[in-house]
Amino acid sequence: MTFFSELQAALDALRAVVGDDVEAVDIPVVAQRIADEDVLALIEHASALVRGGECVRIAASGAVASRSTRDAGHGGLAQKRGHRSTVSLIQDLTGSTRADAAKQVRLGEALAAGLVPVEAGDFADDHAKIAGEAPVDDETDAGAPTSAQTAAARRPWHAVLGDALMTGTLTSAQHDAIYRGLGEPPVDDGPATDDPTADGAPDAGSAGRAIEGWTAWATAAVQLIDEASQRTVEELASAARTIRDLLDPAGAELRFEQRFEARAFRRWTDRDGIRHGSFTFEDEGGAWIEAIIDTALRPRRGGPRFVDPDEKARAEELATDPRTNDQLAYDLMLDVLRAGALADAETVFGTRKAGIRIVATAGVLADATGGRPAVALLEDSDTTLPGWLVARQACDTGTMTCTLDERGNPLDLGREARLFTAKQRVALAIRDGGCRWRDCDRPASYCEAHHIDPYSEGGRTDIDRGILLCRWHHMQLHHGAWRITRDGKNDFLLRPPNGGEPVALPARLARRYAWGDLQPPPRRFRPAA
Structure with missing residues (x-):
């Protein structure tokens, strides 16, 4: 079925539910009267129309962007229409927010970047090889780039995302989450050498590293596409960021350092004399604050039920507290600041002392303690943390060893008891x-x-x-x-x-990557800028 035939089928299905002669203002009335299954069908078919229309709009936005470049000056398409930028024109045409218009343009430019002529069927074959569904050509020399690898010279790694978007496999939100989360592979600026006679030209290995980077990112994109139907957009975005850091631990450390340098606390007084404060957290500090607040407010936010009578009583007391969650969080933070190092954990935090727990494989821990680039995960959020922080945490608080099989299943911890220990x-x-x-x-x-x-x-x-x-x-x-x-x-x-x-x-997608269930190429990248 062709693209517009699919849209026509969705439109016909909508007509079958609401009728041919219904006016737009009457649709809410119809939706309230029809059966449950028909209401869900309305959403499903309307979403198909929205996705199809959005694909066309994204592709057109990419065309507008390519005709409104800085080099085009006042002769660019957006400029001729009286707009400074493509985003401004798209926002005017669509009536959307600037953020939505910027996303449309970003995705459109990504689609346009993938429009490099290839022989019919070439990239479908490349896609299969990236996904591990097709063998490498028999005549390919050992160690020579495969057709999937040399496709880096023809199409960008994210072209598979554009294909998935236009065929309806991904929504625009899923595409954007994966694309932005993975970012770009590290750039190899040339040979790592101290030879003053070197001319700075890429060495023979640079092309191989570029191919490896393209293959790793394209592989991750394909695997995330396959997971998209079972994951929320938020999990795809989180997993993509985690996968990027796992593939490029040196770059992950640089990104962490940038966020660490951006940490700040700002306070000011408004015109009514009310004092305000604003934090910009680095990764560890933000996780620690979240752990403090979550630990104290968990019973109010749908945390686990308590078995111990004292814990249950404290949870019920918190649930009936007349203060809002924001007020409770404020009072809690002041209590922590007042108590300082002498804080009584049970009094301040309730049932569990707040803190962060880092999950790292034995290999990651060995790299971290050895001073090599490494990446580990926070237990609750799968946020990545750099190796030096893993080493420091292991030194400060110790480690707990849990043996896993190749699929991430814990071994040798089961025991006969009513409750899990x-x-x-x-x-x-x-x-x-x-x-x-x-x-x-x-x-x-x-x-x-x-x-x-x-x-x-x-x-x-x-x-x-x-x-x-x-x-x-x-x-x-x-x-x-x-x-x-x-x-x-x-x-x-x-x-x-x-x-x-x-x-x-x-299990969470980032965990599956961490345990080796998904296998991109090995990490041999140089630090990303």
């Missing part, structure tokens, strides 16, 4: 990264450990038979007759109460 909870947090229910973004500290085999029916409190779920989804599962099953160490499967098709519940 603290060490088992750590192992679950490392494996799952948070609530495993599809499209849920709750971190591990907000989750409860669920027995997929009911304990009352002989189920074991073992890591392999446990899964992290946030409080809401845990209650939804029990009250809504949902079930979670697992065959050995394969994916957990969520089975709906009506007997429908089970849905896989994969």
Whole structure:
């Protein structure tokens, strides 16, 4: 089916639901009267039309951008229409915000950059080879670039994202999240040499490193495209940033240092005499502040239910506190500042002392302590942290070892008990990264450990038979007759109460990269600027 045929099919489906003679002002009335399934069908078919129209608009925005360059001067398309920039013209034509118009232009320029002529079918074959679905040509010499690698000379690495956008595999929001999150591969500015006679021209290895960079980023893009249908846009963006840092740990350290240098606290008094303050956090400080506030306010924000009577009483007291969350956070921060180093953790934080927990593989820890570039993840958010911070944290607070198999499943921590132990909870947090229910973004500290085999029916409190779920989804599962099953160490499967098709519940995407479940080319990049 052609592009416009698909749009026509979606339009015909909408007509079938709301009728041919309905006026626009009557659609809300129709939507309120029709059956549940028809309401969902309205959203589905309308979204197909919106996505199709947006693809056309993005492609046209790229064409406008290419005709409105600085070199074109006052003769550029946007300039001839009385606008300083392409973004200004697109905003005027679409009635959107400047941020939305800028995104349209950014994606349009990315599409235009991929319009390098290639032989028919060439890039489809390259795409398959990047994804590992097609063999390399037999006549390719050992060690020589494959056709997928030499495609770097024809199309940019993100061309696969543009293809996915225009074929409807990705939405514009998903495309933008992956594209911006991955950024650009590190640039090799020439040979690393102290020879004063060197002319600065790229050495023989530069081309190979460029091909490797292109292949790594294109591979990551393909894999994120494959994951897009099962992930939220927010998780795709977070995973793309994490993957970029895992592929380029030296560049990750430079980016961390830039954010560290940008840290700031600013205070001012407005015209009414009210004092204000504003923080710009670096990574560790921001994570520490979030941990303090989340630890104290978790019962108000849907954190895990408490079993201990004292903990439950404190949680209920907090839930009925008349202060807003913002007021509670303010009072908490003042308490922390007042208490300082003598703060009583139980009094200030409630059930758990605040802090950050870093998840690192043995190889990352060895690189970090050895002074080599390395990247680890924060337990709750999968935010990346540089190796030197990992080494410092290991020195200050120590480490806990958890042995994993090749798919990230913890080994040798299960035991017979009604409740999961603290060490088992750590192992679950490392494996799952948070609530495993599809499209849920709750971190591990907000989750409860669920027995997929009911304990009352002989189920074991073992890591392999446990899964992290946030409080809401845990209650939804029990009250809504949902079930979670697992065959050995394969994916957990969520089975709906009506007997429908089970849905896989994969771990957070960044965790799968960290455990080696997804395999881009090895990291041999030079530091990115």
